[in-house]
Amino acid sequence: MxxxxxxxxxxxxxxxxxxxxxxxxxxxxxxxxxxxxxxxxxxxxxxxxxxxxxxxxxxxxxxxxxxxxxxxxxxxxxxAHSFNVPACLRVASELNVPEILREAREQGASAEKIASYSGVDAGLLERVLRLLATHHIFREIGPGIFTNNRVSSAMDKGKSVKDLLERPGERFSEPQSGRAAHVEFLADECFRSASVLADTMRDPKASTPLLQAFNQPPTANLFSFLETSPARLGRFSIAMDVTMTTNQLADGYPWVNLATGDKKLVVDVGAGMGGYIMGVARQLGSSDKIEFVIQDREKTVVKARKNWEEHLPEVVTKGLVKFEPQDFFNAQPSRSAPVSVFVLRHILHNWPNAKATQILRRLRDAASAETQLLIIDRVVRPASLVESAHPEIVESIPGAKLAPAPAPLLPNWGVAGQMMYHYDLTMHNLLGATERTVDGFVALLRGAGWELVRIHRDPHASQSSNLVARPLL
Ligand SMILES: C[S@@+](CC[C@H](N)C(=O)[O-])C[C@H]1O[C@@H](n2cnc3c(N)ncnc32)[C@H](O)[C@@H]1O
Structure with missing residues (x-):
């Protein structure tokens, strides 16, 4: 070096x-x-x-x-000490510090003033904010006086402090609040789970780090755990929406072509609030060539319907979107028309291979020869120069091969590409699951009757890529 x-x-x-x-x-x-x-x-x-x-x-x-x-x-x-950053970020977001500082404007506010809104110890809060300011999150402009900067203000929930304090159940109702919801989810459920990784790894009988950290029975999982708390479930649903890119039509899947010719049916499996498909429908404008189905667990489908009725009511009124409670481990409902596209966005990475195979087999059973499977997930690249144990397969799939970073940088861009490795371990900690390499996707899909035909990589190396598969005939 x-x-x-x-x-x-x-x-x-x-x-x-x-x-x-x-x-x-x-x-x-x-x-x-x-x-x-x-x-x-x-x-x-x-x-x-x-x-x-x-x-x-x-x-x-x-x-x-x-x-x-x-x-x-x-x-x-x-x-080894970096755990203090998420711990302090959670304090700042839960105590509404970005919003208090937005209202304080350029002159900023003292830790005492900020602490007076919640009654916490002002001296301790000053130390929390100082650690964050040292990491370029907030600025300390005089001893114990803080203002927002570009980073801290990115987790402003977009509401007045009065509203946040009077209606804490609606903390995340503004669209921009997804960033704060995501920070809090990472700094709470994800951080607390990560802290017991070594303990669970060394105990063959241990359940996932999340279940251990939150003292949950082995029969529970992240999703049933979230459903025990409306506040956690609400925060998670909004936190997931923020991982969405804003221009779904430019992410690699040819939605515009799909919206021509005969009527098509698109089923978003495990759609959450349906934000991805909502982005597609909104950008396709007045097209009535595609009918969408939003599938998820019952409680989430109720939230998804509300989300669409509020944000894209015209598509709901025209009957172009249906909301379907559906367990993706069960057989898909039979339909009068074949499904053109099954979407799995941020689903496969929630499950280990055996479970992910079950989900994919259910979709394969319901697919026609023309059905496409659109998987939106991170594609992990090894930190080595050689990306695959099967170079011939990677060569044959458009978009699968990646150029390495210029030497002497690490081939995978090192810290500049680190986001996917964090999410990879978070998938393990929360669900005993995994993000996958190209080799991992090829093998998983083959084992469930699908063939990976192309990848449209995320240029930021941190967000999700689009992977398109078709049925193995
Ligand atoms: C990480 S979220 C992804 C949501 C959405 N696809 C997105 O990209 O924002 C995973 C989703 O899977 C849903 N889910 C979990 N288990 C499920 C099951 N057995 N059947 C259907 N959906 C399930 C959860 O409720 C959640 O909405």
């Missing part, structure tokens, strides 16, 4: 990034100002592959430089 090589890469990528912004006439968003997801500089960043690539290179090179120069023992102790 060579520091001058890393520095050269860093310099080139910073120059590329600033040139992209300059040529588009945007200023790089400042770390000190609040996040505005709709501002042109933020939307420009997401839709621009050159900016995405430069950003990945900067993060990967800078992180590698830090590891190269830091005392390894200090590095280890810092890594």
């Amino acid at each position: 060579s520091l001058p090589d890393l520095l050269a890469l860093l310099t080139t990528s910073i120059n590329n990034l600033t040139a992209q912004y300059a040529s588009a006439g945007h200023a790089l968003p400042s770390l000190d100002t609040p996040y505005d997801s709709k501002s042109p500089a933020e939307t420009f960043r997401l839709g621009n592959p050159a900016v995405v690539d430069a950003t990945k290179e900067i993060i990967a090179a800078a992180s590698q430089i830090i590891v190269a120069v830091r005392d390894p023992v200090v590095g280890l102790f810092l890594s």
Whole structure:
């Protein structure tokens, strides 16, 4: 590993990034100002592959430089101590600190003032916020005085502090609150489960880390556990919606072509609130060529219907979407028309191979020769240069092969691509499940009567990819 090589890469990528912004006439968003997801500089960043690539290179090179120069023992102790970040993030979100600071404006607020809304210990809250400010989440602009910055304001739930305090059951009712819901879910259910990973790994009789951490019976699972608490279930449903990209039509699946010709039937299996399909339906506009079915557990289907009636009522009124309580381990209902597309978004990664195979077999049994299966999940890449134990298979599937990051960066982009490895372990901790590599998907699908035909990779290397499969005949 060579520091001058890393520095050269860093310099080139910073120059590329600033040139992209300059040529588009945007200023790089400042770390000190609040996040505005709709501002042109933020939307420009997401839709621009050159900016995405430069950003990945900067993060990967800078992180590698830090590891190269830091005392390894200090590095280890810092890594082992990083649990304080989610612990403090949960405090900040649950005590509505981003919203209190939004209302306090530029002059900020003292820890005492922030603590007065909830009655917590002001001295302890000051220390919590200082740890976060040291990680560039909030700013400490005077001793014990804090303001939002670009990162902390991204978890603003979008409501007045008065509303949040008077109606805590509606904390996540604004669309932008999904980011805070996701942070709280990670910092609560996911973080507490992760803390017992080593204990459960070493005990062959142990259930999943989640069941152990929350003292649940072995017959429970994440979903039945969430249903025991309306607050947890509500937060989870909203937290899942935020993982959605905003332009489903550009993610690789040819929805626009599907909406031509004969009428098609699309079944979203385990659809949650139905947000993915809602995005598709909204962007296809007035098309009445596709009929959608939203399937999930009964309680979630009730929430999904409410969500659609509120946010896309015209499609509900026209009868173009149906809401179907359905256990995906059971046979699909028989239908008068064949299903064109089964969608499995963030479903297979919730289940170990044996269970995922059962879900896929149920869909295969209900598929016609023309039915397509659209899987939306993260595709894990090994950290090694060689990505697959079966290069010939990967070569034959369009989109399966990925270019490695430029040397001396880790081939998988190291820390710049770390999100998928976190979610991979979170799937284990919550459900005894897994994200999958290309090899893993090929084998799983084959074992259940499907063939992987193409992958449309997520360019950010952190979000989900679209994988299309067809029945093995
Ligand atoms: C991670 S969420 C994904 C939701 C949605 N597809 C999305 O992308 O936002 C998993 C979903 O699977 C549903 N689910 C869990 N077990 C199920 C079962 N046996 N039958 C049907 N749905 C189930 C959950 O209720 C939840 O909505």
